[in-house]
Amino acid sequence: MPTAHHEKNARTTGRPTLNEVAKRAGVSPITASRALRGISTVAEELAQKVRDAARELGYVVNPAARALASAQSQAVVVLVPSLANQLFVETLEAIHNVMRPKGLEVLIGNFHYSRDEEENLLRNYLAYQPRGLLLTGFERTESARRMIEASGVPCVYMMDLDPGAGLHCVGFSQLDAGATAARHLLERGRKRLAFVGAQLDQRTLLRAEGFRRELQRAGVYEPSLELLTPRPSSVGLGGELFTQLLVSHPQLDGIFFGNDDLAQGALLEALRLGIKVPEQVAVLGFNDLPSSAFMVPRLSSIRTPRQAIGQRAAELVLSLIAGETVTQPVQDMGFELMVRESS
Amino acid sequence: MPTAHHEKNARTTGRPTLNEVAKRAGVSPITASRALRGISTVAEELAQKVRDAARELGYVVNPAARALASAQSQAVVVLVPSLANQLFVETLEAIHNVMRPKGLEVLIGNFHYSRDEEENLLRNYLAYQPRGLLLTGFERTESARRMIEASGVPCVYMMDLDPGAGLHCVGFSQLDAGATAARHLLERGRKRLAFVGAQLDQRTLLRAEGFRRELQRAGVYEPSLELLTPRPSSVGLGGELFTQLLVSHPQLDGIFFGNDDLAQGALLEALRLGIKVPEQVAVLGFNDLPSSAFMVPRLSSIRTPRQAIGQRAAELVLSLIAGETVTQPVQDMGFELMVRESS
DNA sequence: TTGTAAGCGTTATCAT
DNA sequence: ATGATAACGCTTACAA
Numbered sequence: 001m002p003t004a005h006h007e008k009n010a011r012t013t014g015r016p017t018l019n020e021v022a023k024r025a026g027v028s029p030i031t032a033s034r035a036l037r038g039i040s041t042v043a044e045e046l047a048q049k050v051r052d053a054a055r056e057l058g059y060v061v062n063p064a065a066r067a068l069a070s071a072q073s074q075a076v077v078v079l080v081p082s083l084a085n086q087l088f089v090e091t092l093e094a095i096h097n098v099m100r101p102k103g104l105e106v107l108i109g110n111f112h113y114s115r116d117e118e119e120n121l122l123r124n125y126l127a128y129q130p131r132g133l134l135l136t137g138f139e140r141t142e143s144a145r146r147m148i149e150a151s152g153v154p155c156v157y158m159m160d161l162d163p164g165a166g167l168h169c170v171g172f173s174q175l176d177a178g179a180t181a182a183r184h185l186l187e188r189g190r191k192r193l194a195f196v197g198a199q200l201d202q203r204t205l206l207r208a209e210g211f212r213r214e215l216q217r218a219g220v221y222e223p224s225l226e227l228l229t230p231r232p233s234s235v236g237l238g239g240e241l242f243t244q245l246l247v248s249h250p251q252l253d254g255i256f257f258g259n260d261d262l263a264q265g266a267l268l269e270a271l272r273l274g275i276k277v278p279e280q281v282a283v284l285g286f287n288d289l290p291s292s293a294f295m296v297p298r299l300s301s302i303r304t305p306r307q308a309i310g311q312r313a314a315e316l317v318l319s320l321i322a323g324e325t326v327t328q329p330v331q332d333m334g335f336e337l338m339v340r341e342s343s
Numbered sequence: 344m345p346t347a348h349h350e351k352n353a354r355t356t357g358r359p360t361l362n363e364v365a366k367r368a369g370v371s372p373i374t375a376s377r378a379l380r381g382i383s384t385v386a387e388e389l390a391q392k393v394r395d396a397a398r399e400l401g402y403v404v405n406p407a408a409r410a411l412a413s414a415q416s417q418a419v420v421v422l423v424p425s426l427a428n429q430l431f432v433e434t435l436e437a438i439h440n441v442m443r444p445k446g447l448e449v450l451i452g453n454f455h456y457s458r459d460e461e462e463n464l465l466r467n468y469l470a471y472q473p474r475g476l477l478l479t480g481f482e483r484t485e486s487a488r489r490m491i492e493a494s495g496v497p498c499v500y501m502m503d504l505d506p507g508a509g510l511h512c513v514g515f516s517q518l519d520a521g522a523t524a525a526r527h528l529l530e531r532g533r534k535r536l537a538f539v540g541a542q543l544d545q546r547t548l549l550r551a552e553g554f555r556r557e558l559q560r561a562g563v564y565e566p567s568l569e570l571l572t573p574r575p576s577s578v579g580l581g582g583e584l585f586t587q588l589l590v591s592h593p594q595l596d597g598i599f600f601g602n603d604d605l606a607q608g609a610l611l612e613a614l615r616l617g618i619k620v621p622e623q624v625a626v627l628g629f630n631d632l633p634s635s636a637f638m639v640p641r642l643s644s645i646r647t648p649r650q651a652i653g654q655r656a657a658e659l660v661l662s663l664i665a666g667e668t669v670t671q672p673v674q675d676m677g678f679e680l681m682v683r684e685s686s
Numbered sequence: 687t688t689g690t691a692a693g694c695g696t697t698a699t700c701a702t
Numbered sequence: 703a704t705g706a707t708a709a710c711g712c713t714t715a716c717a718a
Binding site: 060061062063064065066067068073083084086089092093096105107108110123124126127128129234235236239261264265268269271272290291293294295296 | 403404405406407408409410411416426427429432435436439448450451453466467469470471472577578579582604607608611612614615633634636637638639
């Protein structure tokens, strides 16, 4: 009776190894490895034998061994501030669709709008030696920045455009989006305009800034009509803030919400309060979530290209990973004003 | 000038290794390993030295090496059918909150309600030698079932209760939930009741079944009032199906929607059509999404304990991983009928 | 309580 | 085009 430690593979799960595949195919392990990775130096005949053997044995590569030996995983890390916002789910989806066919895993990290949490996730995930990094925005700890830099892992920043233009990024100008919102409302003849934002990440703040500047230019900027709260964005909160704003500023004739869920909550509350939208107050949302077009009245919003951003950003890291020279480090995907019934 | 292959660690990323930590602390690598893993056989004094050395060097364990050596990763795999449904995001969140403090990574797989995709994810992720598995429902391919079984990885099933009681699961009875919906509407004096479901996973079908049985018992079951579509659930679709149903069955006096987004779409469409809810038609949703309480009228719904399910399921795998005997393999977390204005 | 030795499954390097 | 050999960084098994 052999004792465990005398046997080869005593600790393994019993999963077939590359060695076994190689033996069955009558080649050396390294040839099997090359064949399975599709390296073209292997004769097609041998490669076929190896693939057959692998299939017959039900061989699946051990990612840990591969990562250890090659000092690289097959993973791409994506860090988003939230999954509660449908926005990022759609972006993630698009990234997946680009990465999966390339055999890359997508590791999702949700940092809940917390810089510290993002830094932790980064430290953690970087230990996995990912092939690429997809991050959200430019706002992070100095330490996180250093880790990214030091890791040397190709990195693309999503959602906003780098003012410094030193980083690879795919997004749109949050500042312009805010300005566009203001211009639209102004063109509608509105003069007493408010901005309502929750979950104050840098992008929301940038939109507020763009909105504000445009109002200042038009000479109608009123500081007390800016309602910013760090509370998480939600439909309920939108209704609450809407009421609060109307009570304190009954003269109000237009509101730009930093997020569609807030705007939807406002629309619902207006219905309850009997406040006419857009007659008394125009309401403009941001992101154009799928349900916004079905609100009563249908919500006007600024549609953001999150799907396109995800796809393009993924393709961009892929290029970076492949070592290709990227001629367009900053990719502006724009946004679209959807005018419907609420404004 | 030394050539690369003469140097130790020539291929590494330059990241500090356990060896370097050990040297700096003046102990052997294995002692350092034990100290860092919090294994109590290490003298506290030494352990402190090791931790200090690790901190000073900025040491982070190489997960690939650890996984390879121990034949186990620090990951727990969670497979959900969708991220578009806020439901699963909340469950994921709860799982995270349990796992992270234990030092376990959560690998998220989204199988888009596709059995084949789930099977692929399983094959892929199982290769990572996860410590535990959290799966959604009982509906999967035979091949997936075998892989789970063969892997020997502790597994907990979420959302539904195993009729066979052979599996560890945390959820509630989907059948009962459907029945409860029917009883509520019946008690309100409604007789011409419809069921509307999209994204026909097994749980939706089970709810339909529970609803149907209760109507049959009451003698008011009408097959043509069951509207099932495989299209993905959404607010827009809810409005569409609502209109369609009312056109074909103007006598209708109550509808149970398999998902809150459908119900919300119906409420919005009713508003547009001038149909009084609940006077003409009662509307009952399912899941009680955060925004439902703010609809006009406020949506009645069945609140599902997704947060509790995630937490309990996570705790359960943890027990299983620890090898504890689980006395309660089936955990019914119940559900709650939220009666508001729409029914 | 600490350490030695060996090996985890794969790939890089260099040689043939 | 294929293979022998030696890592990769860590942990298990066993010994002391």
